[in-house]
Amino acid sequence: MERPTSLQAQAPSLTRKDFVSDQDVRWCPGCGDYAILAQVQKVMPELGIPKENIVFVSGIGCSSRFPYYMNTYGFHSIHGRAPGIATGIKASNPALSVWVITGDGDGLSIGGNHLIHALRRNVDLKIILFNNRIYGLTKGQYSPTSEFGKKTKSTPMGSIDNPIHPLCVALAAEATFVARSVDRHTEHLAATIERAARHQGSAFVEVFQNCNIFNDGAFDAFLEKPVRDDRTVVLAHGKPLIFGKERDKGIRLRGTELEVVQIGEGINEADLLVHNEHADSPNLAYMIARMEYPGYPVPLGVLRDVRKPTYEALLEGQIRTAVQRSGEGSLEALLNTGETWLID
Amino acid sequence: MSSPTLIEREVKKEIQELETVTIRFAGDSGDGMQLTGTQFTNTTALVGNDLSTLPDFPAEIRAPAGTLPGVSGFQVSFSRRDIRTPGDEPDVLVAMNPAALKVNLPDLTPGGLLILNLDAFTDINLKKAGYTSNPTEDGALAAYRVFKIPVTSVNRSALKEIELPSKEIDRCKNFWALGLMYWLYDRPLAPTLKWIESKFSRIPEVAKANALALRAGYAYGDMSELFHTHYRVRKAMIEPGKYRNITGNEATALGFIAASKLAGRPLFYASYPITPASDILHELARHKNFGVKTFQAEDEIAAMTAAIGAAFAGDLGLTGTSGPGLALKSEGLGLAVMTELPVVVIDVQRGGPSTGLPTKTEQADLLQAVYGRNSECPLPVLAPATPGDCFHMAIEAFRIAVKYMTPVIYLSDGYLGNGAEPWRIPDVGHLPKIDVRFRTDPEGFWPYLRDERTLARPWAIPGTPGLEHRIGGLEKQNVKGNVSYDPDNHELMIRLRAEKVARIAEDIPEAEIFGEDHGKLLVVGWGGTHGAITSAVERMQQRGVPVSSVHLRYLNPFPRNLGAVLSGFEKIVVAELNLGQLALMLRARFLLDAISFSKMKGKPFKIVELTRKMEEVLES
Numbered sequence: 012m013e014r015p016t017s018l019q020a021q022a023p024s025l026t027r028k029d030f031v032s033d034q035d036v037r038w039c040p041g042c043g044d045y046a047i048l049a050q051v052q053k054v055m056p057e058l059g060i061p062k063e064n065i066v067f068v069s070g071i072g073c074s075s076r077f078p079y080y081m082n083t084y085g086f087h088s089i090h091g092r093a094p095g096i097a098t099g100i101k102a103s104n105p106a107l108s109v110w111v112i113t114g115d116g117d118g119l120s121i122g123g124n125h126l127i128h129a130l131r132r133n134v135d136l137k138i139i140l141f142n143n144r145i146y147g148l149t150k151g152q153y154s155p156t157s158e159f160g161k162k163t164k165s166t167p168m169g170s171i172d173n174p175i176h177p178l179c180v181a182l183a184a185e186a187t188f189v190a191r192s193v194d195r196h197t198e199h200l201a202a203t204i205e206r207a208a209r210h211q212g213s214a215f216v217e218v219f220q221n222c223n224i225f226n227d228g229a230f231d232a233f234l235e236k237p238v239r240d241d242r243t244v245v246l247a248h249g250k251p252l253i254f255g256k257e258r259d260k261g262i263r264l265r266g267t268e269l270e271v272v273q274i275g276e277g278i279n280e281a282d283l284l285v286h287n288e289h290a291d292s293p294n295l296a297y298m299i300a301r302m303e304y305p306g307y308p309v310p311l312g313v314l315r316d317v318r319k320p321t322y323e324a325l326l327e328g329q330i331r332t333a334v335q336r337s338g339e340g341s342l343e344a345l346l347n348t349g350e351t352w353l354i355d
Numbered sequence: 356m357s358s359p360t361l362i363e364r365e366v367k368k369e370i371q372e373l374e375t376v377t378i379r380f381a382g383d384s385g386d387g388m389q390l391t392g393t394q395f396t397n398t399t400a401l402v403g404n405d406l407s408t409l410p411d412f413p414a415e416i417r418a419p420a421g422t423l424p425g426v427s428g429f430q431v432s433f434s435r436r437d438i439r440t441p442g443d444e445p446d447v448l449v450a451m452n453p454a455a456l457k458v459n460l461p462d463l464t465p466g467g468l469l470i471l472n473l474d475a476f477t478d479i480n481l482k483k484a485g486y487t488s489n490p491t492e493d494g495a496l497a498a499y500r501v502f503k504i505p506v507t508s509v510n511r512s513a514l515k516e517i518e519l520p521s522k523e524i525d526r527c528k529n530f531w532a533l534g535l536m537y538w539l540y541d542r543p544l545a546p547t548l549k550w551i552e553s554k555f556s557r558i559p560e561v562a563k564a565n566a567l568a569l570r571a572g573y574a575y576g577d578m579s580e581l582f583h584t585h586y587r588v589r590k591a592m593i594e595p596g597k598y599r600n601i602t603g604n605e606a607t608a609l610g611f612i613a614a615s616k617l618a619g620r621p622l623f624y625a626s627y628p629i630t631p632a633s634d635i636l637h638e639l640a641r642h643k644n645f646g647v648k649t650f651q652a653e654d655e656i657a658a659m660t661a662a663i664g665a666a667f668a669g670d671l672g673l674t675g676t677s678g679p680g681l682a683l684k685s686e687g688l689g690l691a692v693m694t695e696l697p698v699v700v701i702d703v704q705r706g707g708p709s710t711g712l713p714t715k716t717e718q719a720d721l722l723q724a725v726y727g728r729n730s731e732c733p734l735p736v737l738a739p740a741t742p743g744d745c746f747h748m749a750i751e752a753f754r755i756a757v758k759y760m761t762p763v764i765y766l767s768d769g770y771l772g773n774g775a776e777p778w779r780i781p782d783v784g785h786l787p788k789i790d791v792r793f794r795t796d797p798e799g800f801w802p803y804l805r806d807e808r809t810l811a812r813p814w815a816i817p818g819t820p821g822l823e824h825r826i827g828g829l830e831k832q833n834v835k836g837n838v839s840y841d842p843d844n845h846e847l848m849i850r851l852r853a854e855k856v857a858r859i860a861e862d863i864p865e866a867e868i869f870g871e872d873h874g875k876l877l878v879v880g881w882g883g884t885h886g887a888i889t890s891a892v893e894r895m896q897q898r899g900v901p902v903s904s905v906h907l908r909y910l911n912p913f914p915r916n917l918g919a920v921l922s923g924f925e926k927i928v929v930a931e932l933n934l935g936q937l938a939l940m941l942r943a944r945f946l947l948d949a950i951s952f953s954k955m956k957g958k959p960f961k962i963v964e965l966t967r968k969m970e971e972v973l974e975s
Contacts, residue, residue, distance in 0.1 A: 032825070034837065063820045068664070071828075079825050079838065084817040086667060087827025088660065089690050095657040099664025099672065100817065102648055103623055107668065107817050125660075128653035326648055333643035340645030342616045343783045345609060350546065351599045351780065352401055354590075 025056040032082040043194035043220035050201045058208050065108045068097040070117040073148050074141035077112040091122020094129035097136050105323040111138040115156040116146050130184035132322040133212045140217050145226035178300035181215040182293045188214035189315040212321050233304040242304050246312030251283035254308045269298050288316040369584045375434035377442030381459045382451030383420050384427040387529040392429025398546045400600040400777050403590035404433040408775045409441035414713040421483040426458045435589045439886030443961035453484035469499040474507035513571035517564045527568035534572025541587045601778040603742035603771030608638035610749025612645050618789035623665035624673045625650040625658040630713040631769040632675045632703040655680040659687030666696040669816035675701035678720045689728045694826045695812050697756035704768040706957040715957025716769035719933035724764040725911050731849050733856040736911040738766040738882035743778040754789050760811040770959045771883040797821030802836035810855035866914040870903030873923035880930050881907040891965035928952050
């Protein structure tokens with residue numbers, strides 16, 4: 012059979028409903044996963060990709076049930092290994108739009124190695140990491156993103172592990188697209204997912220996702236409506252980092268550190284750090300990624316968006332070059348390579 | 356005139372005919388013994404002898420020079436007859452230093468030829484090898500025909516015109532020794548001269564030095580009064596056809612490329628470097644013009660799962676490893692069983708457990724391959740019998756994987772992988788076809804709707820309109836493929852997966868008996884021990900002792916006639932390089948009192964070990 016040659020091959024106009032599978036969704040009522048599913052299903056028709064060319068791959072955990080609810084091709088694999096499966100799929104058929112749905116345990120604990128290697132290779136995968144800072148499906152143990160000292164079933168005296176920063180991991184792997192959004196910020200989430208989808212290369216999106224059963228309100232300290240504007244900063248390319256209900260606070264680069272400044276008192280917009288998603292070096296993005304409440308506002312939006320050749324394009328390129336150089340492989344010739352002799 | 360040339364011309368050198376010769380080259384791991392052995396092998400193949408090789412090298416890249424652990428050896432047996440093993444014991448030992456002598460002398464046949472580099476027998480080297488007195492002087496070598504040659508110094512004097520540092524000159528001494536062996540066994544220099552020319556084309560001075568060393572070694576044999584006789588082994592009488600030399604790992608790589616061609620689907624090979632399987636990755640990476648995609652994964656698990664992903668998307672998904680890597684791939688294999696996808700896993704077995712003996716051979720992953728996963732997780736297991744058979748079994752692995760939609764394990768071993776033999780190049784037109792049928796029709800499609808005969812589910816690859824579906828590691832509802840926790844469905848699915856693999860027995864060749872189909876003793880083996888077992892049984896048969904053998908290339912399921920075959924014999928000996936894993940399987944399956952014959956030394960069976968065991972069993 013013929014394979015599609017491009018993602019946009021005669022895309023019929025689809026609607027959100029076309030991407031809803033016939034399976035009952037089995038997350039806990041009130042789980043942040045519902046909101047993420049809804050936004051992904053909303054964005055899909057916008058991309059103009061026929062649904063048979065879309066594959067959702069996941070590992071294990073609450074978030075990893077996601078593929079069952081998408082009426083596309085789907086693969087619910089084993090714990091932490093979705094990037095491996097997805098890499099095989101994408102290398103096998105680069106025309107497919109391949110998504111990885113993972114969580115903080117799946118993607119950063121058991122599967123941390125696969126995540127960084129998929130990102131550093133720049134395989135054209137869209138990786139969405141649902142970060143709820145807890146193990147939900149195993150009923151409430153601390154996760155690699157849980158805060159130091161967190162009390163859970165497995166840490167009754169408090170966690171003594173330092174948490175890992177998902178964005179920092181992605182940037183350290185030099186991922187070409189790195190962003191963060193929030194389950195309940197529906198518009199921001201949809202826009203971020205769409206940008207990730209349109210990026211050519213690996214795209215990593217961390218989504219703050221509330222687990223209302225085992226870690227309810229994990230992000231309330233900076234995401235609750237009354238405080239949100241003062242405790243988060245929404246990044247925009249080419250714009251200075253300004254935040255606050257009154258938009259009166261900003262981020263300035265001082266020496267090798269970022270600092271929060273009050274605009275007005277001798278400081279104006281021109282003194283602030285201007286966000287550049289396309290910077291070749293990930294250094295500034297890394298500094299921004301490290302901003303945490305309470306010392307800093309929590310950054311939301313796209314931290315990095317650069318273009319580099321994708322893994323699968325390079326792989327196919329080598330095959331094309333090899334065929335140009337040596338011709339399409341002949342089995343007959345291959346078997347007869349080297350010194351041969353006749354016995355009669 | 357004391358010119359040696361004039362004196363030597365007086366000496367008439369005899370030529371003596373031999374049937375089979377086994378030579379072992381041994382030296383420091385930096386002495387180029389593997390290269391020397393390989394060159395001797397290639398030239399010997401071109402002369403038309405049948406041959407078999409056994410490289411034996413340390414896991415360390417450069418163990419301390421001159422020490423026992425640093426000794427590297429290469430054994431080659433060649434014959435005018437059809438032979439199947441690299442020989443039990445060498446007739447000839449070339450030892451480049453005292454450590455090489457110490458490690459290898461116990462294997463040399465009494466009366467065998469011993470060629471020593473006398474220059475290397477210095478006090479310091481003798482001490483490193485643990486000798487308290489010099490064996491070249493103390494009579495320790497009296498049982499052998501010893502040729503003490505100052506190889507280092509005669510090589511230096513032969514190469515005195517060459518403008519290279521003395522260290523480089525000394526590195527050529529393996530070619531000098533090779534040249535001498537070419538004279539001694541009447542082989543042409545041309546193939547190695549040609550190889551030197553192309554290998555060192557960018558460093559002409561090195562090419563010149565090696566070529567000169569080779570010729571000098573040859574001339575030394577011809578001229579020196581040390582040697583009165585040289586030997587000839589005539590062309591072998593083997594099946595007519597076009598031949599080439601091949602190692603098991605090469606044949607494996609070529610077999611999987613052939614499978615890709617025969618299936619009309621690209622090969623996707625994901626692997627993490629591991630001894631002794633890495634050569635397969637290297638070989639496949641060289642053949643991208645066949646559309647082969649090679650992926651050096653970040654670990655064994657990623658290699659396994661990437662191969663599964665590729666299979667899901669319609670490529671021939673392949674991964675390769677050795678025992679420790681197979682352990683890491685177990686969970687992925689379970690997923691491939693659950694999702695019923697055609698991936699093949701190569702395990703080039705090595706000594707274990709754990710890191711074990713990376714460069715030595717063993718057959719102790721059989722139970723891991725057949726049973727080593729959580730729950731009931733059946734999959735077909737195949738094992739090539741000879742280096743050349745690796746080619747055919749690779750094709751067979753994908754024929755089965757694709758037809759039955761199942762993962763398959765292909766159990767090679769270090770002996771097959773690194774060992775070489777002349778291989779009759781198959782006619783491409785006669786290779787089996789691999790029939791790939793992707794499901795395209797959405798009408799009546801269900802992901803787990805099975806073919807009535809094979810029980811295979813459809814291969815429905817992403818990109819096919821109307822077949823969007825979800826698979827995964829959770830238990831599947833029969834036919835529809837949705838997640839199901841229904842108890843009856845679970846048991847049904849467990850039984851269906853087992854039945855699917857069991858039915859493959861109807862689609863593989865019956866076990867062939869070597870010898871009579873009934874009698875007192877049957878020797879059963881599998882995989883890489885084929886050469887030694889068959890040769891040993893043949894030797895018994897030639898002595899008039901009625902012994903038969905059966906060699907299994909299919910370990911799960913077993914050939915359908917195996918039970919009947921086993922029932923024709925009073926005694927069954929199962930010979931394998933483990934503590935009785937196939938014996939355990941045969942006892943469990945056929946309720947028979949099989950006698951296990953084990954060897955766990957990181958080395959293949961010797962023919963004599965097997966004949967001795969047969970004699971013992973027959974006498975008891």
